Amino acid sequence: MLVRDVLSRYLQGIPAKNIEFITNDYKKPYILPERLAILLRFNISHSEKMIVLAVSVGVEIEIDVKYLDRKNIFFEIAEWFFAENEYQHFKALPGEHQKQRFFSLWSLKEAYIKACGKGLYIPLDEFWFSFLGDKLQMDRNSPEIRLLIGQSHMV
Structure with a gap:
């Protein structure tokens, strides 16, 4: 829901519910470039109670977030x-x-x-x-x- 809502803000004219995702051979989700007027990339990371979504126009983007208060595992x-x-x-x-x-x-x-x-x-x-x-x-x-x-x- 978060991903669709945020991406729909970049994809003017495409409602969040109509955004279709596919995955590459390694299960990374993306939107087919030919369905877009712009090259839109995104990545999401979560840890404990945090979630981060990064969006980029034109280039690949990756994000990682970690909760730093875990025990000695x-x-x-x-x-x-x-x-x-x-x-x-x-x-x-x-x-x-x-x-x-x-x-x-x-x-x-x-x-x-x-x-x-x-x-x-x-x-x-x-x-x-x-x-x-x-x-x-x-x-x-x-x-x-x-x-x-x-x-x-x-x-």
């Missing part, structure tokens, strides 16, 4: 889903920094697989991110696309 999740070097760096951090690093890495990974349009069809431990001071680095051997802005920023 993140340690077990990191062991299962992070690449080995990510997990080792995460584990070596002081306890008070582990939770923040977990959510930074998890959000980056989720945003990346969403941006590739394949979701969890891309195993999360097959690519990695690392933090070098204030710079973010990504595994250069990743077979998937990298969306870059400038020399040192990743979207």
Whole structure:
């Protein structure tokens, strides 16, 4: 309902109830471009009591939101889903920094697989991110696309 209502504001003349969605091979929903006067892309994310919808005209868009007050289950999740070097760096951090690093890495990974349009069809431990001071680095051997802005920023 939220998605249809918001998208209908961009699709002048198409009522919310008439918007038809299809999915790609990886189950990502979209509206067929030939049915639109504009290239409209959207993404939705939710966690606990939060929901975020992002809409873009002309370019792909991805969004991720995480509730940061979960219990210590993140340690077990990191062991299962992070690449080995990510997990080792995460584990070596002081306890008070582990939770923040977990959510930074998890959000980056989720945003990346969403941006590739394949979701969890891309195993999360097959690519990695690392933090070098204030710079973010990504595994250069990743077979998937990298969306870059400038020399040192990743979207």
